[in-house]
Amino acid sequence: MDVETKNYGTAVLYGLMGIFLLAIVSTFILSLILRFTSVQESDLEFIITAFSFITLFTGGFVSGGKGKQKGWMLGGLTGLLYSLVVFLFYYLGYNSLFSAEQVIYHTCYILIAMMGGILGVNLMGKSRTA
Template structure:
């Protein structure tokens, strides 16, 4: 029972971190686009990089909170993120993921998995040292 609480809590906490980072970075980029001469096409790579970093951090935190099976916890964090984004897009705009979005979301899931693996290993190293 304790293990499922760790897994569920880790995934939820990781998702919260991902969405908080996404909101903060969206606010900063929208302010930059509004008050400078930057164009949306010029910050597209930065937005993509921030998305990957946010999912890696979310996977890392969820793996650290879950303390075991980091690949699974990170993968579930990335999958949950992709599912939420898919539902917003499908229910709000009545459109499915296109091929490019599907590739991005598969890569997001893999990135969150890598973060989860590293998060578990870092949390295990701290507990061994103590």
């Protein structure tokens, strides 16, 4: 395995860890809101969707910044692996496939992670020289 491939794998792994860490934190916060207030889950639908997109964008950003090049590919791989993990959870845990709506969401997740990867390379990836 060459160094470039290893660097890409590490970058994608950091992005995935960032996604799952942010997902756990946001899920915890939202569950506390649902538990201790009279807010219903349907009232938070837009906020949950926004958190999801921000989380995937951040994961793509981290992977692009860590990889320092090919941000679209690193972000796309990060989003794709996230979607694969969620799909396997649904399929193996609940014995169901994605609905058409979920396929659209996960396609958008991959695209937003790609955008995060591109921005991550452009803002964090370039070495700054004086």
